[in-house]
Amino acid sequence: MRRIGLILAAAMAFAVPASAALKVDVNQANIQPLPIAIPDFVAANPADTAVGENIAKVVSADLDRSGLFKPLDPKSFVEKIANIDSIPNFGSWRVITAQGLVTGQAVTQPDGRLRVDFRLWDVYGESQMTGKQYFTQPNNWRYVAHMISDAIYERITGEKGYFNTRIVFISESGPALARKKLLAVIDQDGANPLFLTTGSYIVLTPRFNPTAQMIAYMSYIGGKPRVYLFDLESGRQEKLGDFPNMTFSPRFSPDGNKVAMSLEKGGNSDVYVMDLRTRTSQRLTFDPGIDTAPSFSPDGRQITFESDRGGTQQVYIMNADGSNQHRISFGDGRYGTPVWSPRGDLIAFTKQHSGTFSIGVMHADGSGERILTNGWADEGPTWAPNGRVLMFTRGVRGGRGSHIWSVDITGRNERRVATPGDASDPAWSPLIQ
């Protein structure tokens, strides 16, 4: 009998399983925004009710604007969140097709500060994905809402968010022959507009420094075009050096210690870099063509710029010391205003071709060019700090003003940015922590 047992065991060892796993390759997708439920944040007392509702609204609007989330209509919610410390009834959120759930509360502390807690839940995984707590002054509730949006965005997509950021731009008003141009700042969602200049002189090409506290821009104060620095905290502005000729297109280095810009002399413009600590400048290009619009790589080792030295306007790259200058754009048409992505993987540009201006991206070696927008007059791209979204100026046909638009680097989710009146020349700030 023992031998029979051995035989049976041997037979079972060599037996083929009833069924092996069926392997299925999944290489097509249905790119859709993630359905997410964001109920009003719970208020500990009636005075906090409005804050709780407003935070939920701002978070919902942020995520909706990204194009990657679809906030669900609160009217469809089955469960009412009364306590964020208890586990939600996930089944009632699955019923309304929610895949993510945000619960939170806003409480005014005895010391007058506002405490805001939130949790992000995976409805199908039935687990908490992240949760954070913030303390702030009550009037900063909007920034806390943006920080919550950033935390949710980062947890779901794997990328840093960009909601707690600001945009500096040129606000335009008045007739074409007497156009008034103001230096203005808004939150990325269009809230809190702030005008920094009075309009008594023209301002152009504003750019944030890496701390988002300083803006470099070009101004015609006294009739002479110069690059100025504006300190947002103190409101103080100063001229960046005293060059005999026109300076323009300033842009900070990633460490904030240098500014790259163009300096025009005798009809020839070249790229210069100024050290803000020593106020000494270094010339980087020496050819007779027009070299302008410099932009540092995120590691500060290289600079991309535009030049017509080859006969047409094209995008070039050089080392930060001016060596190894070489062209990277070779497609049809003209390329300008290159801006290096904060992520380092792409360079955005304006392309002129067949009478239209478009926004596109390419790799730093010039490969993989993709045109993202097909407006009539799109130009001047600027990157969100996560390198995922671009803003740009879109001119209205017939020269009737311009607006600021945003687009995802996939070319999806084109949206107009809410600015007070006409706007141009946007520059995105770093993420405000």
Added chain:
Amino acid sequence: MHGLGLPASLALHCAIVASFLFTWSHTLDIVDATPVVPVDLVTLADKTNVAPMTTEPPKPEEEQTPDAVEPQQKPPQPEEVAPAFDKTPIPKPPPKAQEKPKEKFDINNIMALLDKKKPAKTAEKGRNGPQTVKGIGAQDAMTADLRSLLQSQIYKCWSPPVGSPRPDQLTVEFQLYLRLDGTIAQPPKLTATGISSGDPFMRAAVEAARRAIYTCAPYRLPVERYGQWQSVIFVFDPRDMF
């Protein structure tokens, strides 16, 4: 008229009989003709993708011996058996070539019985049933339709994070077990990732794949083939998404 009537009647009868004979023989020819059989011409693949079913008996194991692979020039000679005690040859009747000693069935000796190889005898005794033998190729044609069914369902549910800097590295492999009604029997098991699952992009890709698996359930698949799809491995590859 009476003199002509008889010969005329005979001639007429003979003509009628002859005409019948001719007609019958012609009809028989038609019946014997080969019937027309409709034939569809199909093209067989050079390499079949399905494990073939064969009714042929397995080849005798002797053919797989080294002797069969390398045929000898001469037929093997019978061994000479030397007598043990008597050197004087005594003529003996030649042993019967096919004669075998009778064996008693012994349950304790079953291993020895099983060890004996008698393929020829097996073939003689009866016809073997169909046996699955190894075919050529991936042998996945029988499940290709199931794959397509699953793909068409999961495609609609999968929305991976697009625009990440390294999409070619963000592959995710999940194994799941399904019930007969297509619902998920137990939480899907993460079996492989392109890079470390601690990477934030990888983690987002894993969670997107898991959401796709859950939101697509229950899966609509043919119940009678449950054995082929009760265990499924989804390999999510976002490299072409942008």
